[in-house]
Amino acid sequence: MTILDSGFILGHYNYWVAIILIMIGLYTMMAKRNLIKKFIGLNIIETAIFLFYISLGDVSGGIAPIFQKESGETAGNTILYANPLPSAMMLTAIVVALCMTALALSFAVLIYQQYGTLDARKLMEEL
């Protein structure tokens, strides 16, 4: 299967969505001059990563990984569960991203109080 095959592209659409979102986020980080907008770009990247991980855990035909005693598997009846590990990892990563956002916004508030602007180009001349 080559990389330009339409089946390949459509079959991996979750990865393409993540890659496109990461590119949008990177562009925002580099092109925007407002410090808060730069960080919004980073948040887009992080969200794309969360989507990427959560789509990794999906098993086609699998159900939510909650094990119940009465619905235990019998010989002819195998239950497919989705992989819970990526979602669990993303819970941690979401907390980390939230901390970063809180820290960045509080920095931005203090910087605005000191300099009266959030324009990265003007601020970097101060540094």
Added chain:
Amino acid sequence: MNGMFVHLPLLIIMIPFAAAFIGPLNGFLFRSWIRRIVLIALSLNLICSILLALQVLSSGPFDYYLSGVAPPLGIALYADYLGACISVLISGIALVAVFYSAGIIPELGERRTFVFYVLLLLAIGAMQGIVFTADIFTLFVLFEIQAISLYGLVAMRGDGKGLLAGYKYLLIGSAGSAMILIGIGFLYISTGTLNMHLMAELLPPVSGSYTVLAGLALLIAGISTKIGLFPLHIWMPEAYAYGPSIFPVISTIALKVGVVAIIRVVYTIFGSSLAIQTIPLESILALLGAVAVIICSILAIRQVDIRKMFAYSSGANIGCIMLGLGIATIPGVEGAILHMITHTTAKAGLFLCADIILIQTGIRYVHEFKGLSKAMPYTMAAFSIAAISMVGLPLTGGFMSKITIASAAIADGITYYAAILLFWTLLSAVYFYRILNNAYFLEGTLSSTIREAPLRILIPIFIISITTILLGFFVEIPMALIRPAAGLLLGGGF
């Protein structure tokens, strides 16, 4: 194995974290006790690190499973020679730095000093975790704890420049963290595990695939933002120049911890894939390192602010360590690990001396150093010893590590890297010569009120200077841990 020793890796990580949480709990009543809490916690930490190093030295590396659950399901810590060695370095240098800093750091005031020490403890705990963890996602989480503490520390003074430096560090560092996270995802889909040792076993069949190569590239690029490898070093000068008192020393340790993470990724996870030559990593790391060495040194010569100069010098030294790792022979890796130790010691001495000089006299530019050796002879003596070690003159630790890396390069047949190291020695001599020449041989117009620092402050500096010199003579003591570490990493015998 003795029952208590088994738990040492967890203890080493948990002592700083526990102290960081005890601090705020009693801090509302006894805010001035925080420095004592930090000193006690770091002393305990140092004792545990040394005990662990002796234990690893006598009975070899061992795994520690959290809650007793073995790796495919649980999280493991791995106490090996490299981890034990760097752990002693972290707690030792951090202890000296805190011992040096006053009960209330003058530029921060009482309330901020309190927050400063709590963040410092969190950063130290995260660093100890990074050197011991065997789980790559835990590595990411600990990196984030360390990074958030360091961003806070940079901006701790609360003035405009500190905040801007902190924001710059935060943007670059967070982008790096995002890359690390994607890289971990790529390795996870290729192998289905997060444990480094299991990953190393499962990788060789798929190590040529684009997914794994992209994962490796993203991990290296992400960690490079944390260690300030050349094109990604741009946060370092401002953070070092505008961060508070002992922040540069803590950051110097954090850089080395990042290097340990690179070693884990390159040699622990990809070691067996490197052996079958599917990834041309050695040449890439060594090339990046060589470029960093030359360009950062040239940038350092152009600086007039000594803290910015030392920041670029750190960039060059990280390049030297990468060069040693990139040679990928046992002597090369040994030299790189030894350089991590000697550089951290010497750089901590330089930053502490620079901080004393800044507090006592307000001097932070090279041209203001004229005649300073007469006013502050002991501080300048310690400064000179650290500078000599940084340049790499014989009889100091810096010489031993540089000569090890250079001879490894010659033995591996890549003589031009040895030539680059020699040229770098010349370049670093240039910028340290300017300071020492001003201080010792030029008459200055310093005000007569400048006095030598009190003895309490000088003792930690002397400890660091003596360690720097002793490393030049008794290099066999760290090498006892480094030799098996390098042997283990490269998969050979000891």
